[in-house]
Every structure is written in C-alpha cells, then in structure tokens.
Amino acid sequence: xxxxxxxxxxxxxxxxxxxxxxxxxxxxxxxxxxxxxxxxxxxxxxxxxxxxxxxxxxxxxxxxxxxxxxxxxxxxxxxxxxxxxx
Numbered sequence: 001x002x003x004x005x006x007x008x009x010x011x012x013x014x015x016x017x018x019x020x021x022x023x024x025x026x027x028x029x030x031x032x033x034x035x036x037x038x039x040x041x042x043x044x045x046x047x048x049x050x051x052x053x054x055x056x057x058x059x060x061x062x063x064x065x066x067x068x069x070x071x072x073x074x075x076x077x078x079x080x081x082x083x084x085x086x
Contacts, residue, residue: 006043006057017053019046022082032085039081054079 002013004021016047022028022041030041044055056075 004044007059008061009057009059011044011057013046014048015045017046017048018045025048028085036081039085040078040080041082041085042075045082054082 002015002017002019004011004013004019006021011019019042022045023043028041032041042054042056044053044057046053046055056078058071
C-alpha cells in the first residue's frame with residue numbers, strides 16, 4: 001500500500017498502480033514549471049495495467065469555492081497541461 005498526501009488528506013493506493021504525486025517529481029519542478037509558466041498539473045498519476053489515471057483533489061472542507069461553475073474548466077486545464085508536459 002502506498003500513501004500520498006494532498007493538503008490535509010491522505011490517499012492509499014495499491015502498490016501495483018505505481019502512484020506518485022506529480023508536482024513532487026524533479027521534471028515538474030525544474031523543467032515543466034520553467035518552460036510552461038502558469039501551467040498547472042493534476043495532483044496524482046497512477047497506472048493499472050494498460051489504464052492510466054490522472055487524479056485531481058479538491059477539499060471543500062478547508063477551502064470553499066466561490067465559483068463552483070469554474071471547477072470543470074479548472075480540472076480540464078490541469079489535465080491538458082499535465083498531458084502536454086510529456
């Protein structure tokens with residue numbers, strides 16, 4: 001079992017999914033952020049067999065949204081930017 005934290009939340013993943021926190025890797029911090037200023041990324045990536053998952057975490061218990069209608073656009077942009085970083 002692999003545990004990853006995002007803010008106040010802890011997530012547990014099966015080890016076989018090879019989960020990782022995308023913004024913790026050196027590529028994201030040093031290359032991606034330097035070249036793609038303003039770009040954002042999803043919180044976690046993991047893979048199960050031939051299927052990949054991009055996971056974005058939102059914790060409304062600690063940070064209320066002022067415009068909930070912006071959520072789909074925000075998540076879509078993070079997914080786009082994450083996929084473009086490869």
